[in-house]
Amino acid sequence: MARDALSQAFSALADPTRRAILARLSKAEATVGELAAPFDMSMPAISNHLKVLENAGLIVREVDAQRRRCRLTPDGLKEAKSFMTEIAAFWEDSFGELDAFLARGDDLVGSDAKQTESNSEKDQDDGSSNESGGGAGTRSHS
Amino acid sequence: MARDALSQAFSALADPTRRAILARLSKAEATVGELAAPFDMSMPAISNHLKVLENAGLIVREVDAQRRRCRLTPDGLKEAKSFMTEIAAFWEDSFGELDAFLARGDDLVGSDAKQTESNSEKDQDDGSSNESGGGAGTRSHS
DNA sequence: CCTTTATTTAATCAATGTCTTATTTAAGGG
DNA sequence: CCCTTAAATAAGACATTGATTAAATAAAGG
Numbered sequence: 001m002a003r004d005a006l007s008q009a010f011s012a013l014a015d016p017t018r019r020a021i022l023a024r025l026s027k028a029e030a031t032v033g034e035l036a037a038p039f040d041m042s043m044p045a046i047s048n049h050l051k052v053l054e055n056a057g058l059i060v061r062e063v064d065a066q067r068r069r070c071r072l073t074p075d076g077l078k079e080a081k082s083f084m085t086e087i088a089a090f091w092e093d094s095f096g097e098l099d100a101f102l103a104r105g106d107d108l109v110g111s112d113a114k115q116t117e118s119n120s121e122k123d124q125d126d127g128s129s130n131e132s133g134g135g136a137g138t139r140s141h142s
Numbered sequence: 143m144a145r146d147a148l149s150q151a152f153s154a155l156a157d158p159t160r161r162a163i164l165a166r167l168s169k170a171e172a173t174v175g176e177l178a179a180p181f182d183m184s185m186p187a188i189s190n191h192l193k194v195l196e197n198a199g200l201i202v203r204e205v206d207a208q209r210r211r212c213r214l215t216p217d218g219l220k221e222a223k224s225f226m227t228e229i230a231a232f233w234e235d236s237f238g239e240l241d242a243f244l245a246r247g248d249d250l251v252g253s254d255a256k257q258t259e260s261n262s263e264k265d266q267d268d269g270s271s272n273e274s275g276g277g278a279g280t281r282s283h284s
Numbered sequence: 285c286c287t288t289t290a291t292t293t294a295a296t297c298a299a300t301g302t303c304t305t306a307t308t309t310a311a312g313g314g
Numbered sequence: 315c316c317c318t319t320a321a322a323t324a325a326g327a328c329a330t331t332g333a334t335t336a337a338a339t340a341a342a343g344g
Contacts, residue, residue, distance in 0.1 A: 015332090041333080042333075042334065042335080044333085044334080044335085045332070045333055045334080048331095048332075048333085049332090052331095065340090065341055065342075066339095066340060066341045066342075067341095
């Protein structure tokens, strides 16, 4: 039942309804009813989405009389984002510092180069092994 | 069949095996057999994971004789990361620029000048929240 | 008390995902 | 040519997810 936190977080994010709920909550906290309103979907369905988001550590729910106030919490996203950052460090050209640099319109590639295939070896730096061996070998038989 | 790119990317990331493959590929490109080796899992299973990653725009496969070289591609992660950044902009204290800033040990709480007020100005009705109505409203009555 | 409002729980069912083994395609070597 | 290696595809078992309707819980209010 309890998957690792990272899987839960990404899995929770892999649904447009849940992402919309998060987007909504990024503006202001809201009750379940308010969150459900814009969707053509039953209340229990929304309730379940919220449970998924809560289990993933993306939101918290606090009881207020007979309504539940939902609010974002940074816990889940933090890990998820840092994983992506580590993976993305390989290119590093695509977003981040250099991205802004490129956006400025500097001529970085323009002269005559057709540098489509220039990078094949970047193999040296492997300080960042994540969960590769251990976390992935989860083989649960039936 | 074709879900939106963001859902595909997050869904692809929501599996430890696939994340381990990405982590491996972030060091160097590899063939399917090399990627499969560390896992106690059949080759077709790995092949399927790779297909998921490819469909999500996270890797590309190029044919080399009878083996396939797999390599990371920034396309998928880019969108995913920017979604998370937008959502996370609500707290903004938890990670990102300010996080590194705080890590430096500067006195931020004492001086009330400049940390909080960058989020309420943005009026973010932008691209991240819009797919909710259309994408989520799939209902079929039975 | 009984009703209204807000939300969760339960039972159910269709659709999807994730493995497996078996078979197939493709490229190279004896 | 046949055989081996590398990988994809096919078909099937099994678990998980995502939605539904119906019923239950909990707080406020007439």
